[in-house]
Amino acid sequence: MTDMSISQRLSDLRELMQREHLSAFVFPSTDPHQGEYVPDHWKGREFISGFNGSAGTAVVTMTSAALWTDSRYFIAAEDQLRGTEYQLMKLKIEGTPTIAEWLGKECGPGAEVALDGTCSSANSVKELIADLRKQGGITLRTNLDPLRQIWTDRPPIPESPVEIYPMKYAGEMTHDKIARVRHALRERHADGMLMSSLDDIAWTLNLRGSDVHCNPVFVSYLLISSKDVTLYINTKKLTPEIQTYLKAEGIGVAPYEDITKGLKNYFEYNILLDPDEVNYTLYKAVTREIIEEESPVKRMKTVKNATEIAGFRSAMLKDGIAMVKFLKWLTSHFPSAGEQQTNQLPAPVGEGPGVGSKSLTEISIDQKLTSLRAEQPLYRDISFDTIAGYGIHGAIVHYEATPETDIPLKPEGLLLLDSGAQYLDGTTDITRTIALGPLTDEMKHIYTLVLKGHIQIELCKFPTGSSGTQIDILARKDMWREGLNYLHGTGHGVGTYLNVHEGPHQFRMEWKPAPLVEGMTITDEPGIYLPGKFGARIENTLLITPYKETEFGKFLQFEPLTLCPIDKAPIIKEMLLQEETDWLNAYHQHVFDTLSPHLDEEEVAWLREACSAI
């Protein structure tokens, strides 16, 4: 993309704004379904600004333009906006105006500004309307998508085919799920609901797609009333087999773009929807009373049934095999990787088996890992963009290596590797931080603190219904004593061959009113990031299982699903409590026992060493 093309686009937009008597246009980073990844068709903010980060809002007036983004993207945004007329607005930095404040100054009282109401959640638009009103009564128009006119080579909405997610993986028939949803709706005194989260729809209908990067979902809406279920979808995506299946399940089909019309008379009295998920245009199209509540499917989906749990175990076994093959391959390039060395600077590695390290980079090892995963049965895709951060890149929480940033791995320091896969029987998410050679004392200290945090979560037993907000501190308490912390959550749910981030339950410092119950998956991924130095994170995906029942109630525990050794080289053993050492040794024994029957002799030898007791 050239700066010239951005200036041409701005000029086209302003022509349209003038015709429509609009003082400004707002482009958020979201799409009609409020998913984590946005299909190209809806990347309007990138089209108009050139900035391609996952979070950011562009605002264009007749004479100025600005882009708001958060600290993760300050450097990238500065780069990408250079040469354009966009001013970078750094979120959460003192002195940065809000979008409404800035529009108040730029456009003045009484102005009309616009945003495409289909691409923002109802709540976010309502908030913007209220904020703009305070700026001398600026009003917001929401029924115009300027990209239809000015984005001539706009990619279409994805049309990839939908496929059935078989009972042997889903474990519950669609009509049984719908019966449960209807029961939940009755409990909430709702006649029906509008579902717009793509993973909720995929789960409910036992269907999967490939419209969205890393998420096996398909673009659609679903209406469920006490009598009917209707899927709003581009019918090109439905093979005859799927059409037969939907018919058999009693699910009607209507064109995707008819949802607004379809909503109008679908429900008798009221409709449940989540205004944080449903887009503003659909929200305003509802002519019945709205019950504003989280979709009941959200929590149903997070509690895995026995079939799904078996699928997770199978996927984790395969993922563990791929990870062991990868780690054995990787460390073979770094002969000093496993040694318990100290602070001295590494000697240059120039001969022997380590020589190949010259050719390894963040991107090349990611490709190797993906190819090893792809050899496993039922592999479909990665579950998110791999974070392979070597050295100082490990300190960038959401780092994704690009050809421009890619660096070679050296036989020293730490490599942070956060990756996962979509297998038809389950989704994986694992982080390991690996010593490639000598480490500083600081690296070992930080790594061991992260490991302690990880293990304290693994060891936790808790009353059923506890929240992740209560448990989160176990991963942080030892860090806090040293004034260290990490600003992301400690863990999130994981879907069943679905989105790797599945809510609403989480481990995090902020309040999440989502109780932890038996059958949920949740990741355990504390980290510490020292900017300009290195980062360390250790992540397993856990399953919540029964622990014991006493006079004080039912207690739950975590069982690690992930099967992969945790690098022992950086551990300062004296920093571990006995219970932490015991956990690590028992986990490694379990990893070895489970994986070794599936590995060849050399791999078993490597794994035996990697899993030996400390």
Next chain:
Amino acid sequence: MTDMSISQRLSDLRELMQREHLSAFVFPSTDPHQGEYVPDHWKGREFISGFNGSAGTAVVTMTSAALWTDSRYFIAAEDQLRGTEYQLMKLKIEGTPTIAEWLGKECGPGAEVALDGTCSSANSVKELIADLRKQGGITLRTNLDPLRQIWTDRPPIPESPVEIYPMKYAGEMTHDKIARVRHALRERHADGMLMSSLDDIAWTLNLRGSDVHCNPVFVSYLLISSKDVTLYINTKKLTPEIQTYLKAEGIGVAPYEDITKGLKNYFEYNILLDPDEVNYTLYKAVTREIIEEESPVKRMKTVKNATEIAGFRSAMLKDGIAMVKFLKWLTSHFPSAGEQQTNQLPAPVGEGPGVGSKSLTEISIDQKLTSLRAEQPLYRDISFDTIAGYGIHGAIVHYEATPETDIPLKPEGLLLLDSGAQYLDGTTDITRTIALGPLTDEMKHIYTLVLKGHIQIELCKFPTGSSGTQIDILARKDMWREGLNYLHGTGHGVGTYLNVHEGPHQFRMEWKPAPLVEGMTITDEPGIYLPGKFGARIENTLLITPYKETEFGKFLQFEPLTLCPIDKAPIIKEMLLQEETDWLNAYHQHVFDTLSPHLDEEEVAWLREACSAI
């Protein structure tokens, strides 16, 4: 009170109900100010039912009567209701109807029932109205207090005099506090506020009273607008000195009963009030827009200034001296108290210095402790009813010994002693669990678990603004591993010569959106209660102080204000982590160093032993 008097009262009430065409009357346990302790004047539920527990609601129809209370009071309520027509309704027990459900059945659709709207919070009445509407449209009348007619010897509203709380203890002038309140109101776009929490009023005005058991507050309301401040109070309570003081501070005075009238035109546009605190009658009397929010005074009050903190330290020193004198006296009656004995049943103690133990009971030791506290300068009162629970009584969380339940202490087992005092310079709250002789292994194990939980909170460092919901688990995690728990919170704020329970911040399993900040006091009081066996709780009052500031923000820590040894006899040392043992030894050294200059030789000798390292 006789059963006959209850039946007479019910008959008087029903006569009135008939005249007023009411199908039922509801008597909650609350008063117009929603305080923890209710002055006798408002003990209407006790008057009509005979049940004197702190929580319970009586409901009377023309032909039936029922009383709802929680598990703490099942036994007492059964006792006290015996012989009356009241049916006991056990809250949170399967099958117990709600009050609305029961009224739906007893009174039928379309009935009118009543409750005195001045004695329940706005939110609780709104909830009851909504619940009753669902019972075939039962309506609720709220403008009738039947006690005015049927309670002929009703105690008056307290008229005890108000006193000034001097600057040397308060540390901030009233007009400065009011300026801060007004600033907070402007931030919330409020013209003013109605204050009805008695401790909020006492704090704001630097006044104290003695209208309420254990709480040095006075019955009143306060209105603050941008121009005026008016105290609604029985003027009999105001000495000339107080009147001069109020005038000088620019605070108007009006009769207590004029608050409803006074509210009407006090505010220009809107008024801030907390519908969980303000009673329904006042809430409905507001003729301006209501901003429903927590009173800003709540959080201001919890953050102690330097003068208040110095006062706390002084009060804690005195309380520690009294506690040491008491513990020395108590244990002198139980010569085997400090020994590290095991499971064998205790030998009867019949001679030597232990002989006096025969005469000690739960009530007598409480009297002794109170008399020792009363010897200390600036002592005013106890801060709550002492919980002195010996043996199986220790397992009753809210036990208060009465002449009927009082039992003698024996030279074995555990005594749980939770007590505190009001000194003019600060309020104290401390729990110790004391071995009176041989203990079982189970007692030692449980005691040590409680101690571990206590210490883990003491050791916690945390980012400023963390919530008590996040930190609470540190006290419970080791218990949870054994399927043990306690169902009360782990800690609460403590007032400055004010209520011993001060919110909104707490340590507890439930979500409390009240960030912990520097200068707050908070108790640390985990416990375990084994019904029919014994209980253990260990409590210090802590102060939140700065810890360190790093690139990850500002971190805080806890400093124990309480100065009193923690019984070492029941500790199983092997269960403690090294950091826990270290904390205990350092705390004991600090207690010894601080208290010993104020004790006589024998007391110092006793304390040296009590504080020796383990």
